[in-house]
Amino acid sequence: MTMLPEExxxxxxxxxxDLDICVGCxxxxxxxxxxxxxxEGAPLxxxxxxxxxxxxxxxxxxxxxxxxxxxxxxVVHFPKSCLHCTDAPCVxxxxxxxxxxxxxxxxxxxxEDHCIGCGLCAWACPxxxxxxxxxxxxxxxxxxxxDRIYNENLPExxxxxxxxxxxxxxxxxxxxxxxxxxxxxxxxxxxxxxDLMPEQETSPVNKYLPPREKRHLIASDRSQSESSxxxxxxxxxxxxxWVDTTLAKLG
Amino acid sequence: xxxxxxIIVFTSLSGLGLGLLFWFGLGFVAINDPIDxxxxxxxxxxxxxxxxxxxxxxxxxPERAWRAxxxxxxxxLSREGVCAVATILCTLIYSVVWYIDGExxxxxxxxxxxxxxxxxxxxxxxxxSLRTVLRWYHPLTPWVYLxxxxxxxxxxxxxxxxxxxxxxSLTEITTIGLVIAxxxxxxxxKRAGNQQSESTPETATGLGSxxxxxxxxxxxxEENWLQHEMGFVVARRHIHRLSQIAVALAFVLxxxxxxxxxxxxxxxxxxxxxxxxxxxxxxxxxEAKHVVTLFYGExx
Numbered sequence: 001m002t003m004l005p006e007e008x009x010x011x012x013x014x015x016x017x018d019l020d021i022c023v024g025c026x027x028x029x030x031x032x033x034x035x036x037x038x039x040e041g042a043p044l045x046x047x048x049x050x051x052x053x054x055x056x057x058x059x060x061x062x063x064x065x066x067x068x069x070x071x072x073x074x075v076v077h078f079p080k081s082c083l084h085c086t087d088a089p090c091v092x093x094x095x096x097x098x099x100x101x102x103x104x105x106x107x108x109x110x111x112e113d114h115c116i117g118c119g120l121c122a123w124a125c126p127x128x129x130x131x132x133x134x135x136x137x138x139x140x141x142x143x144x145x146x147d148r149i150y151n152e153n154l155p156e157x158x159x160x161x162x163x164x165x166x167x168x169x170x171x172x173x174x175x176x177x178x179x180x181x182x183x184x185x186x187x188x189x190x191x192x193x194x195d196l197m198p199e200q201e202t203s204p205v206n207k208y209l210p211p212r213e214k215r216h217l218i219a220s221d222r223s224q225s226e227s228s229x230x231x232x233x234x235x236x237x238x239x240x241x242w243v244d245t246t247l248a249k250l251g
Numbered sequence: 252x253x254x255x256x257x258i259i260v261f262t263s264l265s266g267l268g269l270g271l272l273f274w275f276g277l278g279f280v281a282i283n284d285p286i287d288x289x290x291x292x293x294x295x296x297x298x299x300x301x302x303x304x305x306x307x308x309x310x311x312x313p314e315r316a317w318r319a320x321x322x323x324x325x326x327x328l329s330r331e332g333v334c335a336v337a338t339i340l341c342t343l344i345y346s347v348v349w350y351i352d353g354e355x356x357x358x359x360x361x362x363x364x365x366x367x368x369x370x371x372x373x374x375x376x377x378x379x380s381l382r383t384v385l386r387w388y389h390p391l392t393p394w395v396y397l398x399x400x401x402x403x404x405x406x407x408x409x410x411x412x413x414x415x416x417x418x419x420s421l422t423e424i425t426t427i428g429l430v431i432a433x434x435x436x437x438x439x440x441k442r443a444g445n446q447q448s449e450s451t452p453e454t455a456t457g458l459g460s461x462x463x464x465x466x467x468x469x470x471x472x473e474e475n476w477l478q479h480e481m482g483f484v485v486a487r488r489h490i491h492r493l494s495q496i497a498v499a500l501a502f503v504l505x506x507x508x509x510x511x512x513x514x515x516x517x518x519x520x521x522x523x524x525x526x527x528x529x530x531x532x533x534x535x536x537x538e539a540k541h542v543v544t545l546f547y548g549e550x551x
Binding site: 002003004019024029053054055056057058061062063064065066067068069072073074075076078080089091092093094095096097098114115116117118119120122123124125126127128131132134136137138194195196197198199200201208210211 | 468
């Protein structure tokens, strides 16, 4: 069971996360916890939740990074959850068969009844996608909300992972990344989606979209405007361009 | 990586026991009386079993441990379990046949010796197969485990002979064993420790093309399980001193004691060596860095 499917599944369900849009509100983190704590497996526990040194299992975390060049810096909010890798190292190391990758859609899951809580799968994962539940002592991970996406009892718009459904800015997209014509695959193509830590050779299914280039952050623009004494506004055409140049002439 | 005592004891004690069983399987052991066969078996099998039981303490659900014997096709941890059980069973049969017949079944002995080495190899591969921990992911790692195990077995064998026969004839070969094990470990320390990680915060986030990536805000205010398990940094500043102590206890002192000719010192050698191996194993974990820490502000 902990062998990976012989042929990678044609269908590869996953997420596309747009780092340009994410505002780091953590709504996806909270809704993920809310949905999955009442889901099929054991609840996602918290220990000492209102005291000092609280701990707990979460399946989705948002890191915030600063990306610096010599002259600029920008903040990037960075949601991180299981990437449902095609060559998932967490699956093959599992000694009991509790970890497995579904043949039909590529989702990586844990059978909690068979998990011995050895933690080796979390050691094998480069992304920190698996967390040991402090109360249940079994491994917890993103299920891609497998109990939502196929659930015909839910209205159709709810049949997406909880994090995707709740994101207020639309920074998360869900779909079949194995189908080159799907919306998510096109999004990845159009926006130059990339893999995390490709050198670990896990072939992640989830993709990340880079922040768009921000005009005011382009170093050459900035140095130009700083050196210019007249503080010209760049790219002003039409009526406002005419006003700009006329006012400048009036001195 | 967090050095958990359950795993440190597991790898070092079962390593020592398997080293003993390796020599035992080769028939390379002083036997005065048939009952010595049983005594020696108890020693070796006890060491391996106590080690294995210690590893169970590491589990969240030890009562399900039997399931870990099922995935030998893909998992080194599973292979380790299967090989350890097979080694213990074969050793028991081997020694019972030896005891009853009075004649050593050498073919079965060869099986015991081979299985012992294979088990040590599988233990090491649990760690050496993890690409996420660069220091472990090195072709020499299983050789270090193998050399230390065989060397530990030799030291114990030497002490055993001192007790049973009253003198040890293994001084030269034990010296060679110690020197080889030390050399392998030393080369590993240099080679595995000086590798340059391909993974950086830039590759981890994929944002390297935009500039240098530094953590601005952690996802949570308190340490989470990942950081507890894989972001171990306690006592890193003592690592140099601890390595020196490990080398002194595991190799230098045993060598000195070996040539001292003092019989009670020779009997003590395996214990001194084992103390050194415990520290060596502690360092094996404490010094290892996991790539997930790159998401938490570390740069390897």
